Amino acid sequence: MKINFKNYIASIFITVLMVSIFSSCTETKEEVTLLFVGSFTDKKTGEGIHVYEFDTETGKSTLKHTIDSITNTSFQRLSPNGEYLYSVVDSQKKYNGKVAAFKVDVPNKKIDLLNIQDCGGLNPAHLAIDSSGNYLVNSNYSDGSLSLFKINNDGSLSENSQVLQFKDSxxxxxxxxxxxMHSANFSPDNNYVFAHDLGADKIRGFELVKKQGKVSLENPKEIKTKPGSGPRHFAFHPNGRFGYLVNELSGKIDAYTYSNGNLGFIEDYLTYQQKQHIYRTADIHISPDGKFLYASNRGPEEDTIVIFSVDENSGKLQLVGHQSTYGEHPRNFGIDPSGNFLLVANMYTNTIVVFKRDIVSGKLTKLPFDISVKNPSSIQMKTY
Structure with missing residues (x-):
């Protein structure tokens, strides 16, 4: 058989070209996990935000970017899509604090300031963002207020559209x-906001009402906690049926059912290993698979992470154990998106300690990759 050489070469060229195009279309981008750390800066301008690249194979972190001209960026929150980072600014000052919006530059592993808005109150302590990424609620601790913001399409913040002030004890x-007001959470269905009032022993519930292009917190109701509890932080279970409140002053976690804007008390659980004369329970998170709950205890005699397993049918907790944080005052901690690592910010010893998490038992094993950073107080992580 006689072969047409020109046609043969042309067919090879077309085949190679098609393989090349297919390969380029199916090539997957390499994932990168970023760790954002917010810190207290002793109430003066300093290194408030650090951005690290986190290795999800080893647990090691590499510093990539620092914001060094900002004050008391003590709590941060990523938008649901991870494109924007929001941080409180000027917390614990005698004048109104602020909320800053940053664009996350993933290729360069850094953040760029978009804008800063007045938060409408003293000492902003917590930020919450709804699942659509359109609204942000800020909790002001010192004067007991909540402020509501609209998030613009470019990730920047509009001026606060509502400030609610509370008087109670x-x-x-x-x-x-x-x-x-220590924190607030949007409900799993995105229709309600629950705010946690440490000073009043109350969870304050609101309906998120959207009318004529505007949004507001309306139809308030109160869920009372046990006197002396001191509600601090709250976490909804991934299944949306349960919620868990960590109480700073009683050292207990309250378990609740959730349905259509209503919280129903189940029972409470002590977070410390033994009775203390002062309790300082701080942060609370649930593993991505919903099987385990973790909370941090900040001294004075015990700096630990308490570990509970979660009954996903009843919402009840079962104690697994306690893990030393290998540092003092674990104000905040975070679980990486894969669920394989848990990082603890030990504020008084200026370290973030990295633990490997056993996804079957929920237990933690310390890794030798401590991160040295001054006064770490907030951890956010995202895989891109």
Whole structure:
């Protein structure tokens, strides 16, 4: 058989070209996990935000970017899509704090400031963002207020559209002479906001009402906690049926059912290994698979992470154990998106300690990759 050489060469060229095009179309981008750390800066301008690349194979971190001209960026929150980072600014000052919006530059592993807005109150302590990424609620601790922001299409913040002020108290006079809003959460269905008032021993519920292009927190209701509890932080279970409140002053976690804007108390659980004269329970998170719950205890005699397994049918907790944080005052901690690592910010010892998480038992094993950073107080992570 006689072969047409020109046609043969042309067919080879076309085949190679098609393989090349197919390969380029199916080539997957390499994933990168970024770790964002917010810090107290001793109430003066300093290194408030650090951005690290986190290796999800080893648990090692590499510093990539620092914001060094900002004050008391003590709490941060990533948008649901991870494109934007929001941080409180000027917390614990005698004048109104602020909220800053940053664009996450993933290729360069850094963040760029978009804008800063007044938060409408004193000492912003917590930020929450709804699942659509359109609204942000800020909790002001010192004057007991909540502020609501609209997030613009470019990730920047509009001026606060609503500030709610609360006047209340409870039984521990050294800590509960006035309302202290410590945090807030959007409900799993995105229709409600629950705010946690340490000073009043109350969870304050609101409906997120959208009318004529505007949004507001309306139809308030109160869920009372046990006197002297000191509600601090809250986590909804991934299945959307349960919620868990960590109480700073009683050292307990309250378990709740959730349905259509209503929280129903199940029971509570002590977070410390033994009775203390002062409790300082701080942060709370649930593993991505929903099987385990973790909370941090900040001294004075015990710096630990408590580990509970979660009954996903009843919402009840079962104690697994306690893990030393290998540092003092674990104000905040985070679980990486894969669920394989847990990182603890030990604020008083200036370290972030990295643990490998056993996804079957929920237990933690310390890795030798501590991150040295001054006064770490907030951890956010995202895989891109």
């Amino acid at each position: 409870s039984i521990i006079k050294s800590r509960q002479r006035a309302s202290h």
